[in-house]
Amino acid sequence: WTLGGRLEPAKGISFGLDYWGVKLKNQILAGMPEGYAFAHADTLSNLFVVPYRDPSGPQTVGLLQKPFNAGSADYQGLDWEFNLSEATPFGKVSADLSGTHMLKADYNLPGGKQTDLGRFGGDNNVTFRDIFRVALGLQYGDLTHTLMLNWTSGYADQGISADSGAVTVDRRVDEFWH
Numbered sequence: 548w549t550l551g552g553r554l555e556p557a558k559g560i561s562f563g564l565d566y567w568g569v570k571l572k573n574q575i576l577a578g579m580p581e582g583y584a585f586a587h588a589d590t591l592s593n594l595f596v597v598p599y600r601d602p603s604g605p606q607t608v609g610l611l612q613k614p615f616n617a618g619s620a621d622y623q624g625l626d627w628e629f630n631l632s633e634a635t636p637f638g639k640v641s642a643d644l645s646g647t648h649m650l651k652a653d654y655n656l657p658g659g660k661q662t663d664l665g666r667f668g669g670d671n672n673v674t675f676r677d678i679f680r681v682a683l684g685l686q687y688g689d690l691t692h693t694l695m696l697n698w699t700s701g702y703a704d705q706g707i708s709a710d711s712g713a714v715t716v717d718r719r720v721d722e723f724w725h
Contacts, residue, residue: 551626563628571620574654576670578612582705583656583669585610590657617670618655624648638687646679666703673702 551565584591596609628645652664652674661669665676677700684693 559632561628561630563626563630565626566623567626568621568623568651570622574617574620575614576617577614579610579615580656580669580671581610582671586669587657617657620654621651622649622653622674623651625650638685641682641684641686643682643684644679646677649674649676665700667705675699675702 549565549567551563551567553561553563555561579591579594584594588595594611594613596611598607598609601607625648626646627648628643630641630643632639632641634640649664651662652668653660653662654668654670655661656669662674663670663672664674667673677698679696679698681696681698682693683695684691686692
C-alpha cells in the first residue's frame with residue numbers, strides 16, 4: 548500500500564512525499580542465518596551436522612542451509628523528494644534531493660519477531676534507516692552533466708563478545724610462534 552502526493556507551488560519547484568508499507572506472508576529464506584542458528588542451537592539441532600571427525604583436534608560442525616518458511620515480514624517507510632530546475636543562459640540547471648526514511652523492518656524467525664532496522668539483524672541483513680541522494684545537473688544542448696552523491700546511514704554491527712567462541716586460537720599455531 549502507499550499514500551502520497553506531490554506539490555508544485557511554482558514552475559520548476561516540486562515536493563513529493565509517499566508513506567508506504569509492504570507485508571510479506573510465508574516469506575521463504577534461502578537458509579537459516581548462521582548467528583541465529585548458533586544462538587538457538589538447542590531448538591535447531593536438526594540443522595547441525597558433523598561432516599567428519601578429526602581425531603587430532605576439535606570437532607567440526609556444519610550448518611545445513613536449506614530453504615525454510617520464515618513467516619511474515621513487515622516494512623514501512625517514507626519516500627520524499629525535492630526538485631528544483633531553472634533554464635539559464637548556460638542551459639537547464641537542476642537540483643534533486645531525495646531519500647527514504649525507514650520506519651519499520653520487522654520479520655519472523657522461528658524464535659519470534661525480530662528487526663534489522665539500523666542494525667545487523669538475525670537474518671544476516673541490515674535495513675538502513677536513512678538513504679539520501681543528491682543530484683546536481685546541467686543540460687546544455689545534447690549534453691547532460693550530472694554530479695551525484697549517495698549517502699546511507701550507519702548501523703550497529705553484529706556484536707561478538709570475547710567469550711562467544713566466535714574467535715579461537717589454535718594452540719598449535721600459537722606454540723609455533725613462541
